[in-house]
Amino acid sequence: MTIAEPVYTAGGPALPQERRLVTSIPGPRSAELAARKRNAVAAGVGTTMPVYATAAGGGVVVDVDGNSLIDLGSGIAVTGVGNAHPGVVKAIAEQAERATHTCFMVTPYEGYVAVAEALNRLTPGEHAKRSALFNSGAEAVENAVKIARAHTGRQAVVAFDHAYHGRTNLTMALTAKSMPYKKGFGPFAPEVYRAPVSYPFRDGGMSGPDAARAAISRIETQVGADQLAAIIIEPILGEGGFIVPAEGFLTTLARWARENGVVFIADEVQTGFARTGRMFASEHEAIVPDLVTTAKGIAGGMPLSAVTGRAEMMDAVHGGGLGGTYGGNPVACAAALAAIDAFENDGLCEAAERIGEVITRRFGEIAGSDPRVGDVRGRGAMIAVEFVKPSTGEPDAALAARVAASAHTQGVIVLTCGTFGNVIRFLPPLTIPLELLVEGIDIVATALRDAAHDAGT
Numbered sequence: 001m002t003i004a005e006p007v008y009t010a011g012g013p014a015l016p017q018e019r020r021l022v023t024s025i026p027g028p029r030s031a032e033l034a035a036r037k038r039n040a041v042a043a044g045v046g047t048t049m050p051v052y053a054t055a056a057g058g059g060v061v062v063d064v065d066g067n068s069l070i071d072l073g074s075g076i077a078v079t080g081v082g083n084a085h086p087g088v089v090k091a092i093a094e095q096a097e098r099a100t101h102t103c104f105m106v107t108p109y110e111g112y113v114a115v116a117e118a119l120n121r122l123t124p125g126e127h128a129k130r131s132a133l134f135n136s137g138a139e140a141v142e143n144a145v146k147i148a149r150a151h152t153g154r155q156a157v158v159a160f161d162h163a164y165h166g167r168t169n170l171t172m173a174l175t176a177k178s179m180p181y182k183k184g185f186g187p188f189a190p191e192v193y194r195a196p197v198s199y200p201f202r203d204g205g206m207s208g209p210d211a212a213r214a215a216i217s218r219i220e221t222q223v224g225a226d227q228l229a230a231i232i233i234e235p236i237l238g239e240g241g242f243i244v245p246a247e248g249f250l251t252t253l254a255r256w257a258r259e260n261g262v263v264f265i266a267d268e269v270q271t272g273f274a275r276t277g278r279m280f281a282s283e284h285e286a287i288v289p290d291l292v293t294t295a296k297g298i299a300g301g302m303p304l305s306a307v308t309g310r311a312e313m314m315d316a317v318h319g320g321g322l323g324g325t326y327g328g329n330p331v332a333c334a335a336a337l338a339a340i341d342a343f344e345n346d347g348l349c350e351a352a353e354r355i356g357e358v359i360t361r362r363f364g365e366i367a368g369s370d371p372r373v374g375d376v377r378g379r380g381a382m383i384a385v386e387f388v389k390p391s392t393g394e395p396d397a398a399l400a401a402r403v404a405a406s407a408h409t410q411g412v413i414v415l416t417c418g419t420f421g422n423v424i425r426f427l428p429p430l431t432i433p434l435e436l437l438v439e440g441i442d443i444v445a446t447a448l449r450d451a452a453h454d455a456g457t
């Protein structure tokens with residue numbers, strides 16, 4: 001395979017861009033820290049890998065034992081601009097020296113306003129917009145629902161099968177998957193309803209408009225359009241398995257929402273900021289959502305989230321009705337402005353496209369000869385491989401877990417996902433050198449080849 005030059009490699013503090021294992025994984029220092037974690041950190045806070053990080057940049061994470069790991073996860077789609085991006089680091093340091101917090105609701109500051117202006121400019125649609133800033137993706141989703149309810153005077157909210165919207169009470173209700181997100185944590189927020197989503201690999205290839213009509217029929221019969229404040233959907237369903245709805249699904253839903261006075265919320269917390277090869281995934285089908293929620297990639301790793309939307313909807317909330325002590329923290333805003341500058345000017349959308357082509361080509365080839373690879377899908381640097389039992393087509397979560405575990409011991413950070421746990425997802429930093437990406441996916445591909453086929457398949 002010929003490898004084009006990386007589009008962009010902000011290496012951060014000159015970390016060698018290489019996989020280098022100097023101990024077994026985990027090494028002794030990580031093992032010590034894992035023991036301390038068991039005694040100090042709540043057991044419910046899990047970790048994908050038992051290695052403890054000390055530095056990261058470009059496409060690597062370095063651990064406390066000196067191992068350099070290939071990063072195919074970006075801390076769950078957060079470090080799109082690369083870890084410790086130099087511009088982000090500089091912006092954080094400069095802002096932190098001036099002020100770390102004054103509270104925007106007490107004595108506001110320019111950075112918050114500038115982030116709102118940038119989001120209003122960058123999100124889909126040319127209409128007048130407003131933004132409000134928060135700390136986490138879940139908090140943004142909660143606030144989008146508050147805004148939709150205030151604007152419509154209605155209460156019901158529809159989310160979809162395989163949806164993930166967070167871990168707070170309302171967002172748990174919106175999230176589809178019980179284990180590990182909801183089990184034992186009810187009762188959940190009321191007035192949340194669920195509709196079927198287009199899942200081309202598992203719905204017999206139903207057309208997007210047909211799948212949307214099925215969802216709309218469910219909503220009209222079980223909720224009633226006139227009761228419905230909002231529908232919320234991820235343009236590519238992230239934790240649910242990187243499900244790309246068939247073309248026409250999102251556009252049909254968005255049109256129905258508009259015709260019925262229902263607020264269409266695109267949850268772009270995972271898909272936003274160049275991840276899918278466009279600034280926002282809604283752009284692939286020219287969707288113009290009423291409200292967009294953003295977080296993860298927005299600030300190069302600093303906690304920040306936002307709701308951006310139509311001015312008349314955003315401004316429907318009474319003064320003082322939105323906010324929070326830390327929402328739009330000045331250091332996080334400075335980081336976001338630097339990250340947004342990188343997203344716009346450093347060719348990161350093109351980098352995402354190229355990353356996607358490399359991964360899709362490689363696993364597409366494997367899918368042709370290995371029937372355990374049921375589907376390879378996604379857009380840009382958000383690509384997933386769904387594993388199945390060849391004889392039945394049933395999800396094979398054990399295989400996904402074995403492949404991921406094997407990659408981990410070889411120094412590749414890779415994540416699983418999917419309602420059935422049978423999906424490996426690739427979310428590399430958009431700054432990863434392509435050689436390193438190729439080495440990382442080679443290791444995953446070899447782990448798959450070497451993983452024993454299940455008995456009887």
Ligand SMILES: *Cc1c(COP(=O)(O)O)cnc(C)c1O
Nearest residue numbers: 136137138164165166238269270
């Ligand atoms: C991660 C995620 C959230 C929740 O974000 P947090 O910052 O973890 O609260 C919400 N929606 C989507 C689509 C996500 O991927």
